Amino acid sequence: MQIQWKPDKSKSDYIQDQIIQYFKAKISSGSWPVGTRLPSERKLAEQFEVNRSTISHVLDELKARGIMASYGSKGTYVFNNTWSLMQQPDWNRHIESSLYKPNHKMIQQINKYEFQEGIIRLGTGELSPDLFPKDIMKALLIEASESVLALGYEENLGQLKLREAISQHLTTLNIKASPDQILITSGALQALHLISIGLLQFGSNVYVESPSYLKSLYTFQSAGMRLQGIPMGNEGLDVDQLRSIYKRKEGNLLYTMPTFHNPTGIVMSDENRLKLMELVNAYQIPVIEDDAYRALWLDTPPANPLKSLDPNGHIIYVGTLSKTFAPGIRVGWVTGPQTVIERLGDLKMQLDYGTSSLSQFVALKWFEHGYHELYGADLRAKLLDRRNHMVAALKRHMSPYGKWEVPTGGFYIWFVLNKKINSSVLFERALKNNILLNMGHIYDFKENHALRLSYAYASKSEIDQGIEIISRLIQAL
């Protein structure tokens, strides 16, 4: 191989770069195909009139990128001429070696298909646009426009007035939490993320109901925590099982949804709540109580939160406006011992400097004007009707294929199939029919043949149509 070129010494700083560029140009233009042997380092140094160490440095760099390789003593040769290797940082390698896990494939698909036109969303965990309180929102935004806020960076824990309103709201649930024990978050999800980075460690055990919404989220798993499933029955999680598998270690804790559990809809019985709190106190188990669906009782109001039975500060209690008002406003809250809340608030300053002030203002007025109760009542009536509608559709079409309990609140019916089916096949076939299903296995620790159905999102006619189609698909399988 003959090399004529020399680096331009007049821009002396750049010699190495010039040589790299020269090599890359030769390789990418095809002049030096893969396999081409390079002259020895000594020869190259002579030709380029540079130190041998400069040449070594350049060759090391090209080897590190996978463009060149060497056969021991036999010198260096061209190993790869992929354009992208030579031009772009290899972002995929960055991604693969980085800290967090990508979401579950099926969750990614669900996230995507939810925004496809004409799809019937039979499992979506969100209120239908029909159930959005348009007039209230309009009034709140007009009020906001009149108060014309100066929207600076917010206080650490969120707007004081909103924290006061939430403190007030919590007293109605028999929870005593002063405003400085409350942190405003961007949805309940962010509270969980903050807990994962602010209280737990890599390898911590998070005990959760099996199945659990948390299994479908990767918030904890991504940060390196292990989820441990605890079986549950109609009374909620099996406290004896928890006792027997729980390991005390800082960073281990229980995550539970005692009221209108996602995905099963189960409400923990009063007796089981007391039994759980007895264990929590005896073993000093730290607990996250996720109470996202509380306001949505359909038959009778549920028992007060576990947090109301927690004078000793074992429980971190999480709430949200997503299920009762609107997810897009992204307002949630978390309360617990002050040390914990301060810690989470400090970390929020490393994540996003606080929740949107517009959203906080709207949330404040939502509470101040009593809409949380007023609209809650309205919504419950509408959801009750939808629940009954879906139950009727299930009775008509699905009785031969599985079982379900009628939920007394929340959004979900957990439909357990009688026979094993191939989850992915059902999911795909439903999609072909423009139906999006939340398959049960994304929430579970063991194989399951269940569906998380939601009566909150699809319209009644979509529910009828969707359930009928699904029943036919299941029959065919």
Place this chain on the structure above:
Amino acid sequence: MQIQWKPDKSKSDYIQDQIIQYFKAKISSGSWPVGTRLPSERKLAEQFEVNRSTISHVLDELKARGIMASYGSKGTYVFNNTWSLMQQPDWNRHIESSLYKPNHKMIQQINKYEFQEGIIRLGTGELSPDLFPKDIMKALLIEASESVLALGYEENLGQLKLREAISQHLTTLNIKASPDQILITSGALQALHLISIGLLQFGSNVYVESPSYLKSLYTFQSAGMRLQGIPMGNEGLDVDQLRSIYKRKEGNLLYTMPTFHNPTGIVMSDENRLKLMELVNAYQIPVIEDDAYRALWLDTPPANPLKSLDPNGHIIYVGTLSKTFAPGIRVGWVTGPQTVIERLGDLKMQLDYGTSSLSQFVALKWFEHGYHELYGADLRAKLLDRRNHMVAALKRHMSPYGKWEVPTGGFYIWFVLNKKINSSVLFERALKNNILLNMGHIYDFKENHALRLSYAYASKSEIDQGIEIISRLIQAL
């Protein structure tokens, strides 16, 4: 020691818990003071009519909590009767062993004092409430109230229309980014957090200017990355230094603020930009370009972003409305290769399910109605006036004590003291005089005696008053 009590076998599941509760009651009531020796395991087993293994288990549990201890063969005794040990999970141990670092102490203090009445904020990185575009916000909120949005969970990357508007905006900076290469974030800060968990790894090197705003944030450090400072001069970061210290490894990257750098106000020269891009291309260095202050030029518009010189996708470009409109709306954006944006968007679904829809709507209309340009012009005039005012005050009072360059944009004057001072003492004395200072060392890698002054927040009279007091405090030191 005589024990009369026995566990109640009729609730057989709870024997262990009953024994633990009994022991705790004895200790916390003071009946068994610290040092009390317990009967042997055998005797306890006899008395309680349980297996010895049950007793071992209970004692192990109490030892693990630090309540009991044992002297080898000499049996078990009461070691600690602290009420909190016995009653509460030890949240401090959870916090200390958890993943993230707390913020810098001085940053925590600054975050707190910013919300104290009557304080003069001489270093705050935020527009004064006087500079808030009240009328525009009012109009936008009225428009929002009329569109009465159904606020569902949002698409992965954020509202399509807003991404289109930002794509449009970026073309004015000569950046080509299609809407699916743009992710809406809750401020630029969240983009950084997403990058830290989605592209970098524990131990990654993040090269940054020294000093750098990033040093004062713990977003990267908390996730386990190491910041490496690169000296900078009046032309921006020293590219030769970067070349000589940069180590190629997935997860390593450069974070830079070429335009109106925080905290120094420096703008990278055109020549240096080209030199940097040559190195970036030659070494395939992944780069985060943080362009938070771009719109705020005071003399002449700055050079286009580095990103406009990046056909090969080395640069992840970050922008925000915080510095030009309002931080409280929490809207930022990040653009880069599509693989990267999809990755960050996927992870955002593990953090907070998307940025407030209200904020996104307001941001959309801000761009659509051209306020970004219109109000930008207004704001620049006002900031120019404030800058000149602060420079005049510095000339009057501070010339003997240090040096500064007059910034051509952004918020900050980097005031370098002539003599070494004790930073914390100056900070504290200023606070006593109701002045909040952002001390330079929180941004730096080496000792420094500098102040980050901001002409954006304090009123003109506060600037006069504040600078005068500070000059006296410095003289006294």
